Amino acid sequence: MRRGAVRSVVVAGVLVLGAVGQARAATADPEADVAYHGRVALSQGHLRVWLVPENDGPAPLPNATVRVRLSADLADRQDLAGGCARAGLREVVCETGPLPLHGRGRHIGLALELREPAAEVEVRVDTWWNGGATDRDLTNNEHVVLALDTGDTYAF
Template structure:
């Protein structure tokens, strides 16, 4: 997957997004045919935003400076979504130079973003599995999960798409 990185030094802003997402946003803002914007997963200008209820379920475990995260994105409806982006924020720094799962990219020292793929109404997206090495071996890590981008959909229930999980360095799996 090709990734575009934008860094602004003075504003300390760093954005990492999949190229397809950038193209979808450009198409949505340009005078492109409505079909092209919808095909890119964007909401056409002037169109009503679809309503969806994105939720995340899975488990997290920490053992010896290695964090395992397994996430199943779900859409409880009523509309299907072409793609969304899950954001994972950690309370500890990630080790440099590690390979991530397909569709995932680092978004900072403590952040990873992953595309979910298509989320059908009342269905699941692709399962996301990450094995992350941490810079140090902390006794615990807080993993925060939320939706970073949802294509402009309306989600009235954020209680199930924003999670915080405390994982102790025991190797035990903590479900959410």
């Protein structure tokens, strides 16, 4: 093979690889900073969870899913808010709706019934799905709250 032909093949290969890299960069997952703020209260087997999802950017998200996990079993029947579904004996997931850049999603309110009254319930809130976005700060979207059966409100 001639030296000029080898150089042409190498240059063509570099151009193709460079184009593939640019295409990957153009379709890379967005980066967002999803956060949850809210409160929980437990009283006689009734757990209330209210939360607001937020996105501190740098990109908006069309939707995400927040997961609420409990240390106690849920009653068989639940009257869940729209966009929410049961995901197990102790889990509920809810869509956040669009999360604009530096904005909030829909307010989510859950009135959950426990299978049996409990003196305390550990409530874990985290992101179940975020549309494939990269989130480098998980400290503001993973919360653990211990709610005592006093009716008091605990914020996170």
